[in-house]
Amino acid sequence: MVMRITDLLKPEGVALQRTLVDKADAVNQLVDLQDQVGNLSDKASYKAGILAREEQGSTAIGEGIAIPHAKNAGVKQPGLVAMTVPKGVDYDALDGAPSTLFFMIAAPEGGGDVHLEVLSRLSMLLMNPEFCKNLLAAKDTKTFLKIIDQAESEKFPEETKASVTPEKKGYRVLAVTACPTGIAHTYMAAEALENKAVELGYSLKAETNGSGGAKNILTEEEIANCDGIIVAADKNVEMSRFDGKPVLKVKVADGIHKPEELIRQIIEGKAPIYHHQGQKAATNAGQEESLGRQIYKHLMNGVSHMLPFVIGGGILIALAFLLDDYSIDPSNFGSNTPVAAWFKSIGGYAFSFMLPILAGYIAMSIADRPGLVVGFVGGYIATLGSTFASPGGVAGGASGFLGAMVAGFLGGYLMLGLEKLCNKLPAALEGIKPVLIYPVAGVLMIGFVMCALDPVVSMLNNAMYDGLGSLSGSSMIILGMILGGMMSVDMGGPVNKAAYVFGTASLANQTDAGFMIMAAVMVGGMVPPLVIALATTFFPNRFTEAERKSGPVNYIMGLCFISEGAIPYAAADPLRVIPSCVVGSAVAGGLSACFKCTLRAPHGGLFVVPVIGNWPFFLLAMAVGAVVGMLLLAVLKKAKK
Numbered sequence: 001m002v003m004r005i006t007d008l009l010k011p012e013g014v015a016l017q018r019t020l021v022d023k024a025d026a027v028n029q030l031v032d033l034q035d036q037v038g039n040l041s042d043k044a045s046y047k048a049g050i051l052a053r054e055e056q057g058s059t060a061i062g063e064g065i066a067i068p069h070a071k072n073a074g075v076k077q078p079g080l081v082a083m084t085v086p087k088g089v090d091y092d093a094l095d096g097a098p099s100t101l102f103f104m105i106a107a108p109e110g111g112g113d114v115h116l117e118v119l120s121r122l123s124m125l126l127m128n129p130e131f132c133k134n135l136l137a138a139k140d141t142k143t144f145l146k147i148i149d150q151a152e153s154e155k156f157p158e159e160t161k162a163s164v165t166p167e168k169k170g171y172r173v174l175a176v177t178a179c180p181t182g183i184a185h186t187y188m189a190a191e192a193l194e195n196k197a198v199e200l201g202y203s204l205k206a207e208t209n210g211s212g213g214a215k216n217i218l219t220e221e222e223i224a225n226c227d228g229i230i231v232a233a234d235k236n237v238e239m240s241r242f243d244g245k246p247v248l249k250v251k252v253a254d255g256i257h258k259p260e261e262l263i264r265q266i267i268e269g270k271a272p273i274y275h276h277q278g279q280k281a282a283t284n285a286g287q288e289e290s291l292g293r294q295i296y297k298h299l300m301n302g303v304s305h306m307l308p309f310v311i312g313g314g315i316l317i318a319l320a321f322l323l324d325d326y327s328i329d330p331s332n333f334g335s336n337t338p339v340a341a342w343f344k345s346i347g348g349y350a351f352s353f354m355l356p357i358l359a360g361y362i363a364m365s366i367a368d369r370p371g372l373v374v375g376f377v378g379g380y381i382a383t384l385g386s387t388f389a390s391p392g393g394v395a396g397g398a399s400g401f402l403g404a405m406v407a408g409f410l411g412g413y414l415m416l417g418l419e420k421l422c423n424k425l426p427a428a429l430e431g432i433k434p435v436l437i438y439p440v441a442g443v444l445m446i447g448f449v450m451c452a453l454d455p456v457v458s459m460l461n462n463a464m465y466d467g468l469g470s471l472s473g474s475s476m477i478i479l480g481m482i483l484g485g486m487m488s489v490d491m492g493g494p495v496n497k498a499a500y501v502f503g504t505a506s507l508a509n510q511t512d513a514g515f516m517i518m519a520a521v522m523v524g525g526m527v528p529p530l531v532i533a534l535a536t537t538f539f540p541n542r543f544t545e546a547e548r549k550s551g552p553v554n555y556i557m558g559l560c561f562i563s564e565g566a567i568p569y570a571a572a573d574p575l576r577v578i579p580s581c582v583v584g585s586a587v588a589g590g591l592s593a594c595f596k597c598t599l600r601a602p603h604g605g606l607f608v609v610p611v612i613g614n615w616p617f618f619l620l621a622m623a624v625g626a627v628v629g630m631l632l633l634a635v636l637k638k639a640k641k
Contacts, residue, residue, distance in 0.1 A: 005121055006149045008080035011269025012246065013037040014141045015082070020089040027051065030068065030104040033081040038244035038273045039106045045074030046106060060093035065126050069105035076244075079106045080118060082144070084136050101132055125151050141269060171205045173197060173266045174218050174226045178209035178233035179252045180300035180307075180497060185564060186210045189232045189255030196259035202267060209237055228266035229274075230255065235301040236365045239276055246271035253490075257571055295409075302362035302375075302408055303501055309353045310504050311603045316347030318600040318611035355379045355401065359408035366412025367419065370434060374415055374442040378407025381450040385458055388451045399457035401505035403450075406457055411446045418442060476516060476593045483517065484524025484589015484625070488581040491528055491563040491570060500525070504602045515598035519612065522561055523592045523622050524585035526605055529558030529565035530622070531584050531629035532577075535637075538630065542637040547572070558626070561605030576636040584629020591621035 013033050020026045031040075031047045040046050049070035053059065060066035081104050088098025105118050125131055131151050138144040175193045179185035190206035197204030205222060208215045220241070223229070228246035231237060232255030239247075248262055248271045255262065265271050317334070324340035326333050335341040356379035363375025382403030384392065399406070418441055422433050429437075486499035503521030506514035536543050536551025543551070547569065557565030570577040598613030612618045 005080065005118065005125075005152055006145060008078055008118060009082060009145065009148065010037055010079075011141045011145065012271075012273060013079065013081040014144055016084050016138060016141065016144060018083055018085050019087060020085050022089060023054075023091050026066075026083075026085075026089055026091060026099075026102060027054075027068065030081055030083060030102060033083070034079055034104060034106050036273050037079055037081060038275070039077055039079030040074055041076040042074030046070060046072045048072075049074065050104070054092075058092035058094065060091040060099045061123070061126075062093050062095035062097065063126075063129075063132070064088065064093075064097060064100040065103075065132065066091045066093070066099040066101070067103045067105065067122060069107070071107040071109060073109040075106045075108045078108060078118075080104070081106075082135075084138070084144075086136060100136060101126075121152070121156075125155060171203045171222055171225075172227045173202055173204040173230065173263055174222060174228075175204060175206040175230040175255070176209065176218070176233060176237050177206055177252060177255055178235050178237050180235050180304040185234070185252045185256065185567075188564065188567065189252050190216075192256050192259045193230065193232070193263065197263055200260065200263060202263060204263065209233070209235075227269075228271045230262045230266060232256075232262070233297075235297055235304050239274065242274050243276040245274060247274035248272075256567065298362050298365040298409065298412065299405070299501075300497065301365035302358040302360075302405075303497070305361040306354055306358040307504070307602075309350050309357055310507070311601075313347040313350030313352075313354070314504075314507060315601045315604060315608060315611075316343050317351060318347075318608060320344035320347060321600060322611045352383070355383045355404035358401070359404040359411065362405065362408025363412035363415065366409070367415035370419065370438040370442065371412045371415040373439050374411035374446045375408045377443050378411045378446040378450050379404045381447065381454060382407050382457075385454055386451050387455055391447075391451065398461075399454050400461045402461045403454060403457040406453065407446065407450055410449055410453075411442070414445050414449070415442055418445070476513070477590045479517070480520035480593025481586040481590035483520050484527070484592070485582045485586035487521060487524035487563060487589075488528045488566075488578070488585040491567050491581075496525070496563060507600065507602055512598060515600055515613065516593055516596060518602060519597040519599035519618060520589040520592045522599055522603075522605070523597075523618060523625065524589040525563045526558050526561050526622055527585040527588045527625045527629060528563050528570075528581040529554035530626035531581050531633060532566045532569050533558060534626055534630040535633045539634040539637075541639040542634060544640060559606040561603060573637065576633060580629045580633035580636060583632055584625045584627075586625075587628045588621045588625025591624055592618055595621060597621065 013036075015029065015033060018029065020029065027047065027050055031043060031050065034040050034046065035043045049072035050068050053070050054068065058066075059068045083102040083104075085100050085102065088100045091099035093099055103122055107118075125148070128151070131147070134147045135144060138147060173193075175190065177186050177189040177193070179189075186208050187210065190208050193206050194204055205218065206216060207218050218229075218241070223241055223245060226245070228248065229242050231239070231242075231247060231249045232252045233249075234252045246266060246269070248265055250258075250262065320334045320340045320343035323343060324334050324336050326336075328336040334344045356376045359379025359382065360372050360375035363371035363378070365371075367374075382399045385398040386392065415438065418438065422429075422437060425433075483499045483503065486495050489495040499521055503518045506517040533551050533554035536548050536554075540548050540551075550568070554565040566577065566581060570581070595614055595617035597615070597618040599608070599611070599618075601608040601611055609615050609619070
C-alpha cells in the first residue's frame with residue numbers, strides 16, 4: 001500500500017511560524033516534535049541518526065526547503081513532522097539560501113524504505129513553488145494539512161482515497177469518566193459527552209468507571225483508531241493503554257459542563273500526547289496537575305473504594321440497633337438478641353475493613369500496585385493504635401480515620417522513594433523487586449513510621465472527637481448548618497465530598513456526636529434535588545419546558561440522597577440555584593442538629609429512616625430546608641417568557 005504524506009503527518013506534528021537560532025536549534029525542535037507525537041522510542045538515538053546523516057551532506061535541498069531524515073533503531077513507528085520558519089535559518093543549503101520550510105522523516109530500522117518513499121513524494125510536491133508558498137502562508141494546522149492533501153491528490157490522481165487511506169473504523173473520540181463514588185457524576189459526564197458528540201456530528205464512545213465497575217470498556221482496536229481520548233475523572237483510571245495517543249485529562253465536572261470544548265480539542269488535534277512509563281505515568285507539560293489536585297485525586301481514590309464497606313457495614317449495624325431490645329441490657333445495646341448480634345457482627349466485619357481499604361487505595365493511587373500492601377498494613381496499624389512498646393495495639397490508642405489517611409499518603413510516597421532507589425539495582429534483580437524487595441522493605445518502613453506517629457495522630461484524633469462530643473446547643477447547630485450547606489456547594493464535588501467524608505469518619509468513632517453529624521450531612525445532601533423538584537412543581541414558569549419535565553425525577557433522587565440530581569439546574573443558572581440550595585441545606589442541617597437527630601448509616605436516604613434517631617423531626621428538618629430553598633429560588637429566578 002502506498003504511504004501518503006497525510007497518513008504520517010499528524011496535526012500535533014506541525015509547528016507553524018517558528019523562529020530558529022541556527023541549524024542545531026532546528027534539529028532540536030523537529031526531534032522534539034517527533035517525540036511529542038509518539039514516533040520515537042529513543043529520542044537520543046534518533047537525534048544521533050539525524051546528525052550523522054547531516055554530516056554526510058546537508059539535507060537542505062535549496063529553494064528554502066530542508067528534509068532531514070533518518071532510518072534508526074530509536075524510531076517506534078514511521079512518522080513525519082513539519083515546521084515553517086518565515087524568517088528562515090541557515091541550514092547549510094546547497095544554494096546558500098536560508099531554509100524556511102522543514103519536513104523531518106522518521107523511519108524504523110526494520111521498516112523497509114518508507115523514508116525513501118516519503119522523501120520521493122515530498123520532493124515531487126515541493127518542486128511546485130506555489131505549493132511551498134501556500135504552506136508558508138498557512139496560519140493554522142488544519143489549513144496546512146489541507147494544502148498537502150489537495151496537492152497530493154492532484155499529483156497522484158490514480159490513488160483513490162479508499163485505496164490509500166481506508167475509512168477509519170470505530171469512534172473518532174473516546175472518553176473515560178469516573179468520580180469518587182461512581183454514582184452520578186460518572187454517568188452524567190458520559191451522557192453529556194455522548195450527546196454533544198451527536199450534536200456536533202462526531203462518533204464518541206464513553207467508558208464509565210462507576211461503583212459497579214467499568215462498563216462499556218474501550219477496546220484496543222478502538223483506542224488505536226481514535227483521534228484522541230478524554231479522561232474526565234476525579235480518581236485514577238487505567239492509563240497505560242493510552243500510551244502514544246492524544247489524551248485530555250480533566251475533572252469529571254468538565255465532562256459535564258464543557259463537553260463541546262473537550263471534543264473540539266481532540267478533533268482539532270490540540271490534545272497533548274500521553275506517554276506511559278513503567279507503572280507510573282509521566283505526563284507532559286500539557287497534562288501537569290497541581291499538588292492540591294493530585295492529593296485530592298489520591299484521597300478520593302481511597303474514599304471511593306472505602307465507601308462500599310462503610311455503607312454495607314454501617315447499614316447492617318444500624319439494622320442491628322433497630323432489631324434489638326434496649327431494655328434487656330442498655331450497655332450491650334445492638335447485641336442483646338441473637339438476630340441483632342448477627343447483624344451487628346456481619347456489619348462490623350465489613351466496617352473493620354474501612355480504614356485499611358482507605359489507606360491501601362490512597363497508597364496505590366500514588367505508587368501503583370507496590371503501594372497497596374504498604375497502605376493496607378499502615379491502615380490496619382491505624383485501627384490498632386500500635387506503638388514500639390505495644391505493637392499489638394493500645395486500648396483507646398487507635399488513630400482512626402486521620403491515621404489511616406496519614407498511613408495512605410506516607411505509604412505511597414515511601415514506596416515511590418523505594419522504587420527510585422531500586423532503579424539503581426542490577427537488572428538481574430528486576431524480577432524480585434515486586435515479590436520480595438517492595439513488600440518486605442515497604443511493610444518494614446510503614447511499620448516503623450506508623451509506630452512512631454500513631455500515638456501522636458491518636459492524640460490529635462481523640463482531641464478532635466472529644467471536641468465534637470463536647471459540642472451542644474448552638475455549637476452543634478452551627479456545625480450542622482455548615483456541614484449541611486457544604487453538601488450543596490458543588491453537589492458531589494470536592495466541598496460536598498469533604499463534608500461527606502467528615503460525616504462517615506465521624507461514624508467510625510461510634511459516638512452520639514458522630515451520629516448527629518452524619519444525620520446533618522445526609523439531610524443536607526437530600527435537600528438540593530428536593531428544592532428543584534418543588535420549584536418546578538409550584539413555580540413552573542421559572543423553568544424551561546425541558547427543565548419542568550425533568551423536575552419530578554428529583555423527588556426520587558432527593559429522597560435517595562443523590563445530590564447530583566440538581567447539577568443540570570445549577571449548571572444552567574448557578575448564581576440563583578446554588579445559593580438557594582445552600583441556604584435550604586444549611587437550614588435542614590441546623591434543624592437536624594437542633595432536634596438531636598442521629599444516623600448510624602452512612603447512606604440510604606429515605607430507606608434508612610427507620611434507623612434514624614428522632615426520625616419524625618429528621619423528616620421535618622428535610623421538608624423545612626427544601627421549602628426554604630424552593631421559596632428563595634422562586635424569588636431569585638425570573639419568570640420565563
